[in-house]
Amino acid sequence: xxxxxxxxxxxxxxxxxxxxxxxxxxxxxxxxxxxxxxxxxxxxxxxxxxxxxxxxxxxxxxxxxxxxxxxxxxxxxxxxxxxxxxxxxxxxxxxxxxxxxxxxxxxxxxxxxxxxxxxxxxxxxxxxxxxxxxxxxxxxxxxxxxxxxxxxxxxxxxxxxxxxxxxxxxxxxxxxxxxxxxxxxxxxxxxxxxxxxxxxxxxxxxxxxxxxxxxxxxxxxxxxxxxxxxxxxxxxxxxxxxxxxxxxxxxxxxxxxxxxxxxxxxxxxxxxxxxxxxxxxxxxxxxxxxxxxxxxxxxxxxxxxxxxxxxxxxxxxxxxxxxxxxxxxxxxxxxxxxxxxxxxxxxxxxx
Numbered sequence: 001x002x003x004x005x006x007x008x009x010x011x012x013x014x015x016x017x018x019x020x021x022x023x024x025x026x027x028x029x030x031x032x033x034x035x036x037x038x039x040x041x042x043x044x045x046x047x048x049x050x051x052x053x054x055x056x057x058x059x060x061x062x063x064x065x066x067x068x069x070x071x072x073x074x075x076x077x078x079x080x081x082x083x084x085x086x087x088x089x090x091x092x093x094x095x096x097x098x099x100x101x102x103x104x105x106x107x108x109x110x111x112x113x114x115x116x117x118x119x120x121x122x123x124x125x126x127x128x129x130x131x132x133x134x135x136x137x138x139x140x141x142x143x144x145x146x147x148x149x150x151x152x153x154x155x156x157x158x159x160x161x162x163x164x165x166x167x168x169x170x171x172x173x174x175x176x177x178x179x180x181x182x183x184x185x186x187x188x189x190x191x192x193x194x195x196x197x198x199x200x201x202x203x204x205x206x207x208x209x210x211x212x213x214x215x216x217x218x219x220x221x222x223x224x225x226x227x228x229x230x231x232x233x234x235x236x237x238x239x240x241x242x243x244x245x246x247x248x249x250x251x252x253x254x255x256x257x258x259x260x261x262x263x264x265x266x267x268x269x270x271x272x273x274x275x276x277x278x279x280x281x282x283x284x285x286x287x288x289x290x291x292x293x294x295x296x297x298x299x300x301x302x303x304x305x306x307x308x309x310x311x312x313x314x315x316x317x318x319x320x321x322x323x324x325x326x327x328x329x330x331x332x333x334x335x336x337x338x339x340x341x342x343x344x345x346x347x348x349x350x351x
């Protein structure tokens with residue numbers, strides 16, 4: 001593959017939330033990116049260092065209001081980190097100008113407007129965008145992403161579950177059509193806006209179960225599995241909020257149709273799919289994935305064990321990087337022909 005090295009101009013909508021901040025940080029170090037503007041309604045007219053002193057002596061860019069979008073400099077690509085229901089309005093406006101876009105909200109993750117309505121309980125205002133957008137699961141949809149101008153970045157839970165599941169579920173004879181997903185999630189996944197249940201006295205030394213009736217990403221996962229495998233799978237989906245800043249540990253339980261399958265065969269399926277993928281690591285057989293091994297990086301670790309007649313998959317990722325901003329940058333690299341690891345070379349924090 002021939003890489004087309006060039007400098008591109010980028011804008012970020014909603015740059016002062018957790019996802020936007022992480023995206024801004026990654027792009028500051030990207031050798032082929034020049035950030036021309038960022039927006040923040042709360043901090044419009046203020047330098048980024050006022051709400052985020054961590055950028056002192058690194059960047060003095062001034063936040064703009066999204067209301068001034070038409071007056072901002074024309075760029076090659078815009079990332080939208082705006083909330084769901086709001087992002088689609090500005091993505092639609094920019095799409096009509098011919099700018100390439102990556103939307104980190106869930107607004108474009110369903111190709112069918114009816115499934116979107118059923119999932120979110122509202123009618124999609126721009127259903128034509130759903131057909132035109134590409135689901136940005138980098139390692140699975142690379143060819144489509146490369147040719148696209150509009151990419152919908154997957155959810156963090158969805159990324160942690162879909163990447164290990166898709167290659168396995170392509171083998172239609174291996175599993176029953178229903179599986180269980182158990183997510184251990186960090187607090188940053190709920191966003192930067194304060195909520196009572198995430199105040200320090202509420203979440204510290206505490207764990208709570210959420211979304212037992214059905215998280216929106218449950219339906220995102222089921223929809224993408226149906227589109228990629230051609231089969232309808234149902235899932236039971238539960239998230240547990242942990243007193244952690246970052247990270248997602250996902251455990252998926254699949255009942256085996258063939259009790260005679262060996263662990264080496266499971267390993268072979270995963271290895272064959274991801275052998276050339278820099279950011280996917282198969283952890284087998286010595287241990288299982290852990291958050292310390294991935295947080296701060298764009299890596300996703302996958303491990304598994306067989307127990308009785310079940311395959312138990314464990315995956316770990318940083319929800320703000322591989323689960324959001326890192327994958328968005330990976331998708332940008334694919335779209336513009338940059339090396340896929342550009343700006344994403346950080347090693348995990350470990351501790």
